[in-house]
Amino acid sequence: MNDSRIPTARLGTAGPRVGVQGLGCMGMSFAYGPADADASRATLERALELGVTLYDTADAYGAGENERFLAPFFKAHREDVVVATKFALSIPPDEPTRRIIRNDAPYIREAVEASLRRLDLDVIDLYYMHRRDVNVPIEETVGAMAELVREGKVRHLGLSEVTARELRAAHAVHPIAAVQSEWSLFSRDIEAGVVPAAAELGVALVPYSPLGRGFLTGSVTSTDGLADDDFRHQQPRFTGDNAAANAALLAPVRTVAEAHGATLGQIALAWVQQRAEVHGLPVIPIPGTRKPTRVAENTAATGIVLTDDELSLLEPIAEKVAGDRYADMTFASAGRE
Numbered sequence: 311m312n313d314s315r316i317p318t319a320r321l322g323t324a325g326p327r328v329g330v331q332g333l334g335c336m337g338m339s340f341a342y343g344p345a346d347a348d349a350s351r352a353t354l355e356r357a358l359e360l361g362v363t364l365y366d367t368a369d370a371y372g373a374g375e376n377e378r379f380l381a382p383f384f385k386a387h388r389e390d391v392v393v394a395t396k397f398a399l400s401i402p403p404d405e406p407t408r409r410i411i412r413n414d415a416p417y418i419r420e421a422v423e424a425s426l427r428r429l430d431l432d433v434i435d436l437y438y439m440h441r442r443d444v445n446v447p448i449e450e451t452v453g454a455m456a457e458l459v460r461e462g463k464v465r466h467l468g469l470s471e472v473t474a475r476e477l478r479a480a481h482a483v484h485p486i487a488a489v490q491s492e493w494s495l496f497s498r499d500i501e502a503g504v505v506p507a508a509a510e511l512g513v514a515l516v517p518y519s520p521l522g523r524g525f526l527t528g529s530v531t532s533t534d535g536l537a538d539d540d541f542r543h544q545q546p547r548f549t550g551d552n553a554a555a556n557a558a559l560l561a562p563v564r565t566v567a568e569a570h571g572a573t574l575g576q577i578a579l580a581w582v583q584q585r586a587e588v589h590g591l592p593v594i595p596i597p598g599t600r601k602p603t604r605v606a607e608n609t610a611a612t613g614i615v616l617t618d619d620e621l622s623l624l625e626p627i628a629e630k631v632a633g634d635r636y637a638d639m640t641f642a643s644a645g646r647e
């Protein structure tokens with residue numbers, strides 16, 4: 311077969327088939343320092359050529375800027391892309407750096423209309439609750455999201471950083487196509503409860519930050535040289551003594567990479583991808599990049615299969631990682647399990 315496009319997987323039992331690796335678009339407008347808009351646009355086009363069809367954004371990435379940036383690309387390729395965006399991180403107009411988590415029905419309705427406007431679309435393919443407001447029953451939130459499906463504003467529902475219990479309660483109200491959570495060689499907390507629940511319910515897992523926000527590629531292993539507003543200054547794993555301790559954990563990744571003639575990032579992605587067989591569910595990681603060469607490198611990882619010995623070598627890494635994945639772990643499902 312001559313087709314260089316990546317294989318596909320299904321987003322939940324009723325969702326569309328998508329390329330087995332998606333593209334995280336957050337960095338094109340937010341979080342990881344200045345982006346070159348032309349290079350980002352070239353990255354989107356290159357990804358599509360390679361068979362990437364799931365594109366991930368959120369209303370909170372650059373306060374709407376990321377959705378606006380992606381709109382022309384989505385418009386040009388509407389039939390070929392699956393557009394995923396998210397609500398819940400509301401930004402007070404007078405405090406642009408603050409986020410207030412909102413899961414209530416009136417807010418969801420406001421948020422979806424604003425996202426549709428910025429994306430310049432009639433319908434969002436996959437609409438995620440980005441973060442959980444524990445003061446609003448999950449049934450109420452998913453009930454409001456399900457109304458959007460009935461009204462044709464949204465096609466499929468997703469949840470980000472939910473606990474196994476929250477996922478089960480939500481799925482009882484309306485089928486959930488995908489759970490998006492951090493999952494990588496450095497971050498495996500969801501394997502305890504969320505992953506088995508998703509496998510049982512037929513929900514796909516969409517791992518975010520599968521490259522450990524760049525750490526696992528070996529290219530950014532501290533905050534040295536990062537822009538002042540780079541989010542990684544606030545990430546415990548990149549700062550202080552933790553950074554050097556975590557850099558030492560890359561040694562086995564390097565050993566496996568050398569055996570495959572691959573990069574460290576490709577081994578990190580192959581490991582996440584192989585969780586699909588290990589846990590028995592569709593796994594569609596969304597590595598983020600703004601560079602066409604890197605999207606080609608990252609998608610090529612879908613062709614790498616790690617041996618049992620290699621998986622054993624990589625197995626102990628996560629439990630040795632220094633520092634939590636967020637400074638405030640209530641922001642993550644593991645902080646509420």
Ligand SMILES: NC(=O)c1ccc[n+]([C@@H]2O[C@H](COP(=O)([O-])OP(=O)(O)OC[C@H]3O[C@@H](n4cnc5c(N)ncnc54)[C@H](OP(=O)(O)O)[C@@H]3O)[C@@H](O)[C@H]2O)c1
Pocket residue numbers: 333334335336337342366367440470471490491517518519520521522523524525527529575596597598599600601604605607608
């Ligand atoms: N649901 C949530 O709460 C949540 C949270 C975080 C992220 N996300 C989503 O998940 C996506 C991916 O996560 P992420 O961007 O945080 O982290 P990531 O994918 O683990 O890593 C992204 C970082 O790795 C670099 N990188 C990518 N490919 C590379 C390669 N081949 N070689 C060297 N460096 C490489 C990128 O730099 P360049 O861009 O310069 O290539 C960027 O700095 C985001 O874009 C976003 O859509 C969701």
